[in-house]
Amino acid sequence: MMPTTVDKLLHRPLIVICLGLKKFAESLEEQNVEVIQVDWVPPAGGDKAMADLLDQLL
Amino acid sequence: MACGLVIRKNQYYDSVFLMGISKRISAVEGVQQNAVLMGSDNNKKLLSNIGIHDTQIDTAQPNDLIVAVIAETPQIVNDVWDKLDEYLKGGVQSSSASRLRSFEDGLAKKPDANLVAISVPGEYAAREARKALESGLNVFLFSDNVSIDDELELKKLARKKNLLFMGPDCGSSLIGGVGIGFANGVRKGSIGVISASGSGLQEFTCQVHNAGFGISHAIGTGSHDLSDKIRGLTTLTALDALEADAQTKVITILSKPPGAETIAKLSERLKNCKKPVVGCFLGIKKEIEGGRSFQCARLIDDAVRLSIMQIDSTSFPAQLQFTMKELKRMSREMASWSTRQKYIRGLFAGGTFCYQSQQIFRDAGLPVYSNVPLDLKYKLADPDISTENTIVDMGDDHYTVGRPHPMIDGTMRKQRILVEGRDPQVAVLLLDFILGVNAAMDLVAEQLEAIVEAKQLAQKRGSTLTVVASVCGTDDDPQDLSLQTRMLKESGAIVFLSNAKAATFCCDLIKRRLERYDADHS
Numbered sequence: 117m118m119p120t121t122v123d124k125l126l127h128r129p130l131i132v133i134c135l136g137l138k139k140f141a142e143s144l145e146e147q148n149v150e151v152i153q154v155d156w157v158p159p160a161g162g163d164k165a166m167a168d169l170l171d172q173l174l
Numbered sequence: 175m176a177c178g179l180v181i182r183k184n185q186y187y188d189s190v191f192l193m194g195i196s197k198r199i200s201a202v203e204g205v206q207q208n209a210v211l212m213g214s215d216n217n218k219k220l221l222s223n224i225g226i227h228d229t230q231i232d233t234a235q236p237n238d239l240i241v242a243v244i245a246e247t248p249q250i251v252n253d254v255w256d257k258l259d260e261y262l263k264g265g266v267q268s269s270s271a272s273r274l275r276s277f278e279d280g281l282a283k284k285p286d287a288n289l290v291a292i293s294v295p296g297e298y299a300a301r302e303a304r305k306a307l308e309s310g311l312n313v314f315l316f317s318d319n320v321s322i323d324d325e326l327e328l329k330k331l332a333r334k335k336n337l338l339f340m341g342p343d344c345g346s347s348l349i350g351g352v353g354i355g356f357a358n359g360v361r362k363g364s365i366g367v368i369s370a371s372g373s374g375l376q377e378f379t380c381q382v383h384n385a386g387f388g389i390s391h392a393i394g395t396g397s398h399d400l401s402d403k404i405r406g407l408t409t410l411t412a413l414d415a416l417e418a419d420a421q422t423k424v425i426t427i428l429s430k431p432p433g434a435e436t437i438a439k440l441s442e443r444l445k446n447c448k449k450p451v452v453g454c455f456l457g458i459k460k461e462i463e464g465g466r467s468f469q470c471a472r473l474i475d476d477a478v479r480l481s482i483m484q485i486d487s488t489s490f491p492a493q494l495q496f497t498m499k500e501l502k503r504m505s506r507e508m509a510s511w512s513t514r515q516k517y518i519r520g521l522f523a524g525g526t527f528c529y530q531s532q533q534i535f536r537d538a539g540l541p542v543y544s545n546v547p548l549d550l551k552y553k554l555a556d557p558d559i560s561t562e563n564t565i566v567d568m569g570d571d572h573y574t575v576g577r578p579h580p581m582i583d584g585t586m587r588k589q590r591i592l593v594e595g596r597d598p599q600v601a602v603l604l605l606d607f608i609l610g611v612n613a614a615m616d617l618v619a620e621q622l623e624a625i626v627e628a629k630q631l632a633q634k635r636g637s638t639l640t641v642v643a644s645v646c647g648t649d650d651d652p653q654d655l656s657l658q659t660r661m662l663k664e665s666g667a668i669v670f671l672s673n674a675k676a677a678t679f680c681c682d683l684i685k686r687r688l689e690r691y692d693a694d695h696s
Contacts, residue, residue: 122338122415124288125312126391130352133280133311135302136293137188140316140355143611144291147352152287154280155272156294156302157186162214162236167301 175206175244178251180258181230182239186212187262189295192239193578195261197585202257204250205243213238214295216319220575236295277305291354292341293317299342300324307331307339314354315341315396322403325396329407338415339408341396345372348379348392355394356581358610359650363388365481366422368412370395370429373524374456374474376608376646377673378428381478383648384671387485390421395429402433406440417449424484425451426477430529431458444468452480456526457533457548472537473530473674494678503668504683508690510638515601516687518542518680519594520565521587523580524673527606527644528567531677535563538681540688545570560594563684565604581613588624595628595639601687602640603628604680606673609647609658618645618658625665640683641667644676 132151134141141153160166187195189212196210209226211217213234221231226242234240241258245251274280281287290306292299296319303320306313307328320342332339340347340354346369347354351362358376360383369375372394379389393416395408409427416422425447432440432455444451444464451468454477461470471477475494482489496504518535520542522528528546535542536549543564545557554561557572568580568587580587587605594600603625607617614620625641632639643662647655655671662669670676 121310121312121336122411123418125338125349126415126419127350128288130289130349131284131287132354133277133284133287133290133306134293135277135280135290137190137316139190139612140291140293144352144354146611149352150284152274152280152284153272154274154276155186156188156277157275158214158236158295158298159276159301161184162238164297171301 175246176248176251177226178243178245178248178255179226179228179230180241180255181213181234182241183235184237185239185262186237187239188293190578190582193583195241197578197583198261199241199243199254200585202245202250202254204246205254206246207244208254209240209242211240212236212295213240214297216295216297277302281309288312289314289349289354291316296320296342300328303328303339303341304331307335307337310335310337312338313340314347314394315339315344316355317341318343322398322401325398326404326407329399329404333407333411336411338393338411340394344394344396346375346392347394348375348389350391351389353611356608356610356612358383358646359648359652361388361650362390362421364390364421364423364485366390366416366419366425367392368395368409368416368425368427369393370397370399370409371526373608373646374428374526376610377474377524377526378426378478380646380648381475381672382482383650385478385482385489387482390419391416397430400429400432400436400440402435405436406432409440410443413443413447417447422449424481425449426481427451427453427455428474428477429455431455432462437462440464450484452477452484456530473534474526475672475674494675496679496682500679504679504686507638507640507668508683508687511601511640511687512598512635512637514598515637516684516691517599518563518565518602518604518684519560519597519600520604520677520680521590521594522565522567522606523569523584523587524606524608524646525567525569527673528565530673531565531604531680534674534677534681535565538685540681540684545572558590560597566590581608581617583614584617584620588621591621591624591628592631595624595631598635598637600639602642602680602683604676605641605643605667606676607643607645607647607658607662609645609651609653609655611652613653615653617653618661622661622665625667629666641665642670642676642680643667644670644673646671646673
């Protein structure tokens with residue numbers, strides 16, 4: 117049986133995309149987890165209506 | 175008094191970093207108040223609520239940094255502006271280390287990722303979580319202020335795709351021994367956990383570790399998961415996963431009482447579970463029916479005991495009983511109180527510790543006021559003013575909107591310890607300390623001065639203030655559990671590695687005090 121997606125999380129090494137607080141990515145790195153930190157910024161310069169429009173277009 | 179405002183266009187920093195800047199500005203002598211925030215709508219509302227208004231703030235965008243300072247003199251405000259770049263430098267340096275700015279950037283860099291940890295401002299969190307789920311990734315959502323409708327939609331999507339959606343407002347998880355968010359150094363083992371509470375998850379996993387056992391996975395669900403609106407969608411996915419997991423021998427569920435309809439749904443699922451399940455639904459008045467392999471625990475400590483007994487029937491970890499030494503200490507503390515001292519004041523960083531402590535007092539027949547009461551008739555009129563027996567959740571929004579959570583910065587609690595210490599009717603101060611990754615390294619040291627000063631205030635009145643502390647942590651935490659407990663003991667505090675035990679100790683003290691008062695006046 118093919119492993120399900122939750123199984124992939126529980127039974128394989130964690131590989132994490134960290135969006136936001138750097139502290140969280142740093143603590144995962146300290147635990148030897150493969151992690152990539154995204155220094156997230158609000159989309160479309162913070163204009164939510166524009167961000168929604170872009171989401172629909174892309 | 176002088177006020178100053180600086181807006182930096184297109185300089186974005188995360189909230190924890192900005193709280194650190196705010197703390198540094200607060201420490202400048204003569205600064206009375208300050209706010210260091212991004213220009214989101216929520217933050218602009220917050221500034222308005224604390225009396226900071228300016229047309230420049232109205233036009234600021236979510237990517238713009240706002241720094242507002244109220245100080246004794248204009249010179250002090252100028253001094254802060256002179257140092258602002260230096261304060262912000264750390265953030266600029268580290269932000270330049272990553273050129274990734276969006277989820278898509280991250281996924282392009284790590285196409286084999288299996289989890290996205292999201293801690294962006296609440297108003298953007300659902301959007302990012304949706305993208306992660308649609309890309310087939312499990313989600314740990316730390317952000318709060320996500321609407322219940324968005325939560326339901328995201329959890330339905332996750333369930334459909336057989337993905338784990340931990341959150342929103344998920345403070346803690348342990349996946350295969352790795353702590354995500356606030357978590358402790360806990361050995362791997364065979365107890366699986368599903369928890370709607372971050373501090374509850376930490377308390378349970380620490381106690382299991384400290385008893386010599388271990389955790390397979392501990393899955394945070396977000397606090398609303400067992401409400402009738404969400405109907406346990408993450409709990410059910412987690413239950414399926416832990417039931418199928420060969421490492422997990424027993425599953426423990428921790429939560430406040432589920433909604434009425436969700437109880438029925440959960441009961442049916444529990445009756446069909448192939449593994450033993452222990453449920454600890456704090457504050458629940460009627461036990462949940464879950465079939466022959468299900469057991470209900472009243473407190474987190476009971477859940478630990480029942481779970482361990484499922485995997486090792488020869489092991490009977492200690493129940494909530496006190497040693498002779500502890501009972502003697504109880505008598506000694508009471509003997510040193512003045513006739514006016516009769517109340518407890520609990521000041522908590524962990525919401526579940528506040529809740530569980532209230533439950534212990536309620537079950538003992540002692541009314542307790544709180545900002546988050548079990549019974550609305552005991553709601554504090556003003557969260558900042560205690561009345562009679564009071565237990566306060568200092569992680570509640572009243573204390574944390576625009577300010578760091580007490581697990582990161584204990585400044586607010588330090589001030590409140592001194593307020594309670596000045597009240598001659600206070601006999602007992604109950605505190606919690608939560609160690610682990612992402613918690614502050616010096617939480618105990620930071621509070622010690624206030625604890626000692628509060629005790630000295632009582633001494634000056636010719637009495638003693640009893641301080642009882644619970645420490646949630648393990649010997650594998652970065653803060654060093656034994657060092658933290660030693661520091662507390664040296665300050666004169668009575669220390670337990672269990673919130674339930676600390677609260678029960680306080681409850682017994684207050685009860686005995688009342689009985690003595692009644693005997694003296696009969």
